[in-house]
Amino acid sequence: MIKEKKLTSIRLSKNLYAHLQNKAKEENRSVNNYIETLLFESSEYFEPNE
Template sequence: MNTKETKKATSLRLNRGLYSKIEELAKKENRSISNLLETIISEALNYNEPNKETKEAIKELKEGKGVNFSSIDELFKSI
């Protein structure tokens, strides 16, 4: 599965105190500042864009081409 997306570079002007808090949290969570901000903004906006493969799977299911299971046990047996 290819989950790599094209990213758009941008710059922000932030209060130094706010930036320090962001930097501190990113270090605490062992994440980049960019990754932390992207996650925070995505969650605040309830933004969750599926990737191409997921979009194709959703389309396939809407067209009735998916596989149906009558129970969770049946699903696991098929795996």
């Protein structure tokens, strides 16, 4: 089953984006995946694997 995703955009300072980019690279993730993971963890949202 394909998970539907909602496309959204956010505005970040260049410094914050660069920081997130570096952190994502350390974990071998895309910036999008890194931010999504942070949001899941900070909001205590759980999405079961299918």
